[in-house]
Amino acid sequence: MSDREYPLYTIKNNCVDCYKCVRRCPVKAIKIEDGSAQIVPDLCIACGTCYRVCPAKAKQPRNDLTRAKHLIESGKDVYVSLAPSWIAEFDGLPAEKMIASLRRLGFRGVGETAAGAEEVSAHIACLLGEKESGLLISTACPAVVEYVRKYLPEMTPHLTPLSSPLLAHCRMLKDKLGKDIEVVFVGPCIAKKLEADAHPELLSLSLSFGDIRQWFREAGIFPEEIRTSVYDKFVMTKAEEGTAYPIEGGMIETVKPYTAARNAYMMQVSGIQNIKRELAGLKAENFDRPVFIECLACHGGCVAGPCMSNRSAGFDKRLNILKNSNFSDRAGKRELQADISLQYGEKAVKDKEFGEAEIKRALAVIGKYGVEDELNCGGCGYDTCRNFARAMLSGKAEPEMCVSNMKQQAQRKANALLRCIPSPIVIADSRLNIIEYNDKFAETFWSEAEHGEIYERNDLRGADLRDFIDFTNLFSASLDLEQDIRREHVRFGDRLFDVVVFNIDKKQIVGGIIQDVTKMEMKKERIAEKAKDVIRKNLATVQQIACTLGEHMAETEILLRSIAEDYAGGESESSVEKPIKSYEDDK
């Protein structure tokens, strides 16, 4: 399967290697490859979490919009199965206008997925009525079904042997309108693309609300303004209590009214991590009555699905859904209409086992040589260093993902650089406390007599920089102005320094390279003196020659003088700061 055939993919060039998707993926179905975070379809459950959290929009759902347009253009009768969460997405839009807008796109008609939900609830009630005890896990959410089949295979036999509300609705539409019709789902879910891929005979495509908004825009359709007609009604009957499905607990509310379900305990849980925690280790044989568990991958339910414009499951959204749900006399009394039975087999993901020696070798690569080095900080996306080591051994992770190791490596490199630079270097924070320095700095500015009682020469970190040099105004100015500053010939005691102060972290950290140029200056002065002496001694001769050779030699003298001045020079510039960038004011 190519990258873009799976319901989600990574736009490699957008990926900034932040590993946020790795950290948040509940099943660690992402591997780092060629510098970007790739989804591993065999491990993925299509929950859409990575799509939600990626700050660079590098994770995207497969775009099925073009295929949907082609389907319409093919002249087939294409119907929409509209998710009940549309009420929360298109807040305040009357159903007729939504239907009219979709029909204007070319769809033959629009049905409510919630009608399939009502069918599912009736079947669940029957199943619960037939049981004296045992466990049924809902199969309304395809991401949960995928999760259970892949990661909780021992729970797979407890998956309710029914198709999802969407597939049930597709079957009902086909039963009613003909086997040849095509059905396209429109909703907030990425996992529904898995259902379309697995059951093309029932569901042709799955589009998101975002896709539909885009299609409306491209077609110049404004749903709020569209004119409606008597034909703008949901096909088959209008759904009632089934419209409560997209909120957590909504499914249970629709099963409860059935007499057959009275004996059952019903509970709900949402969010894959919560489902993992609640279902793992559950002992169905301990239940003395039938237990039904409604599981939804998105926290709060489909109203918080990954393709909702607003992904919160706040009270306002839930209220909106509840207001639209109609628990009429038919709730709890519906007859079974269609055969929606579906068996789910295991798809267990088998983790490769690694020996202790292999794990230790992998840990050593990231600088973890003993238990005390294993910080288990989670920065890499894995909850323990050992799990990260296993991921490296499986080819899913790279050593660079270990933040603590990278930090230590960076520190080691910085220290090595500091050591090998022959000039004094110091790094200070915004309060001018020393963060780092090299031996040359201590050698140059630390003195037993002056600092011995307060600071140890071997550890000046945390010391006040002002106790060692008196030109810290350059450091303060660099911090304030967020600019690098260079000043030549700074006098400190009987020595001269060329100082470069550079920003490391804006307003927070500055570094300074302080080059002792005293000897160099003395050398220059001596050369200048000698040059002047030569000039003095030979002046008469030069003048004579100048008389002879005229202006040309006079220029030579000027040149000689200028060289001498250059060597002696610098004093006149010593008070001039030279901004490296555009420093204007030394505060």
Ligand code: SF4
């Ligand atoms: S979240 Fe994942 S896909 Fe997005 S930029 Fe970060 S590493 Fe790349």
Ligand code: SF4
């Ligand atoms: S869709 Fe879910 S399971 Fe798949 S990679 Fe993204 S976060 Fe992981």
Ligand code: SF4
């Ligand atoms: S909770 Fe709803 S939106 Fe979220 S994955 Fe499941 S079916 Fe899709």
